[in-house]
Amino acid sequence: MNVHYYPGCTLKEKAVNLENSTIASMKILGCDLQEPRGWTCCGAEYPLSEEKIAGLAAPARILRQVEAEGGTKVTTTCAFCYNVLKRTNYALKTDPLKHKRINAFLKDDIAIDHDTKEKTTGFPPYHGNVSVVHLLEFLRDDIGFKEIRARVKRDLSGLNVAAYYGCRLLRPYNEIGMDKPDDPVIFEDFITSLGAQVIDFPFRQECCGSYVSVSRPEAASEASYRILRSAKIEGADVLVLSCPLCYYNLDRQQNLIKEQHMEFTGFPILYFTQLLAWALGENTGSLGLEEHCYNPAPLLESLEKAEVAE
Amino acid sequence: MRKRIKRGDKEKGYTRSIVQRSGQNVYACYQCGRCSAGCPFAFEMDILPNQIVRLVQLGQEDELVQSKAIYLCASCFTCVSRCPKGIDIARIAEAVRETADPKGADHFGPDDIPAHRAKDLPQQAYVAVFRKFSK
Numbered sequence: 001m002n003v004h005y006y007p008g009c010t011l012k013e014k015a016v017n018l019e020n021s022t023i024a025s026m027k028i029l030g031c032d033l034q035e036p037r038g039w040t041c042c043g044a045e046y047p048l049s050e051e052k053i054a055g056l057a058a059p060a061r062i063l064r065q066v067e068a069e070g071g072t073k074v075t076t077t078c079a080f081c082y083n084v085l086k087r088t089n090y091a092l093k094t095d096p097l098k099h100k101r102i103n104a105f106l107k108d109d110i111a112i113d114h115d116t117k118e119k120t121t122g123f124p125p126y127h128g129n130v131s132v133v134h135l136l137e138f139l140r141d142d143i144g145f146k147e148i149r150a151r152v153k154r155d156l157s158g159l160n161v162a163a164y165y166g167c168r169l170l171r172p173y174n175e176i177g178m179d180k181p182d183d184p185v186i187f188e189d190f191i192t193s194l195g196a197q198v199i200d201f202p203f204r205q206e207c208c209g210s211y212v213s214v215s216r217p218e219a220a221s222e223a224s225y226r227i228l229r230s231a232k233i234e235g236a237d238v239l240v241l242s243c244p245l246c247y248y249n250l251d252r253q254q255n256l257i258k259e260q261h262m263e264f265t266g267f268p269i270l271y272f273t274q275l276l277a278w279a280l281g282e283n284t285g286s287l288g289l290e291e292h293c294y295n296p297a298p299l300l301e302s303l304e305k306a307e308v309a310e
Numbered sequence: 311m312r313k314r315i316k317r318g319d320k321e322k323g324y325t326r327s328i329v330q331r332s333g334q335n336v337y338a339c340y341q342c343g344r345c346s347a348g349c350p351f352a353f354e355m356d357i358l359p360n361q362i363v364r365l366v367q368l369g370q371e372d373e374l375v376q377s378k379a380i381y382l383c384a385s386c387f388t389c390v391s392r393c394p395k396g397i398d399i400a401r402i403a404e405a406v407r408e409t410a411d412p413k414g415a416d417h418f419g420p421d422d423i424p425a426h427r428a429k430d431l432p433q434q435a436y437v438a439v440f441r442k443f444s445k
């Protein structure tokens with residue numbers, strides 16, 4: 001199976017462990033990921049103002065490139081990219097004025113061929129028809145959670161997992177609509193398919209602080225702390241997420257949370273692809289776990305030891 | 311005779327400009343406060359999300375653009391998903407930020423990030439924060 005895959009800027013540098021575990025686990029599941037040629041940053045934030053529609057140009061260009069390469073579907077693992085690409089499709093489909101203005105702008109793009117240096121311009125309009133799917137949706141709909149269950153090599157039954165959606169995977173509901181708005185289950189179903197136990201925790205859809213952690217780190221870490229505290233109280237061993245910025249706020253900022261809250265001693269965080277790759281048989285050494293502020297490797301290895309001891 | 315409270319022409323103009331920029335009908339708000347109850351940053355805000363909408367209705371430009379609250383919005387859309395009237399408050403906050411001294415200095419620019427943090431931040435955080443909080 002071959003599918004288009006849009007990594008986004010962060011996965012190439014600060015979230016290499018997310019990208020590597022994605023590629024490794026998709027390879028095990030027999031799926032090749034193909035990046036659209038010449039992709040750029042999607043802009044990270046969907047422009048909310050009616051005046052700032054230039055922010056739609058970059059994501060529309062990426063999606064147009066996928067279409068030009070014959071793709072009808074593009075997968076992403078980063079929640080921000082997923083949100084921006086999907087909302088851009090929605091805007092182009094539902095707002096004729098935005099469709100007209102963006103396509104008028106993108107028509108005059110100049111593409112330079114890498115080998116022949118030949119310039120082309122006059123691009124066809126993009127109508128928002130490439131379907132944008134998160135890797136979780138792709139695993140559910142195209143690969144199938146049953147298939148994953150059959151391929152899991154490790155026993156995760158002793159692991160209590162808090163599945164954390166955050167904001168970008170679900171909201172706004174009318175434009176994203178990844179799952180049922182009030183009671184999403186896709187992440188929980190995915191964790192269950194790996195054989196781990198899902199714990200219900202009330203903060204699974206709360207915001208981790210997002211980009212406010214750049215400008216107001218102490219305010220954002222308070223929001224992050226509430227999520228981690230909730231997961232811990234409900235009995236989770238690990239929190240699993242899909243967004244590099246959530247990872248930054250919930251893992252890399254743990255030292256700041258420790259400064260603010262004496263009782264906080266750290267909490268392990270994993271990307272969902274890291275847990276997937278590990279369950280499918282990858283070793284902890286290849287998952288980039290040493291980059292985590294709180295290293296989850298001992299937790300995963302302790303599960304393995306328990307398995308051997310039995 | 312009772313006094314009737316009126317808004318001046320200037321205030322009316324401000325409300326209209328927010329309505330145009332955000333595409334939201336701010337007059338639909340009846341101040342139930344569900345947005346503020348759900349907001350993950352309400353604990354740090356000087357004016358709450360429902361108060362932002364009320365101030366827009368009243369055209370209180372100065373109070374809005376000088377508030378800290380508009381720079382605490384993380385666009386997480388919790389308020390949007392809870393609003394019984396379907397008002398997109400994240401769009402209203404964005405519109406207010408846009409009207410805040412368009413020619414002035416950035417609220418938050420590259421120089422505001424301390425060097426020891428700059429290495430650790432993910433790229434998407436930079437792109438997002440400058441899109442939201444700088445001109």
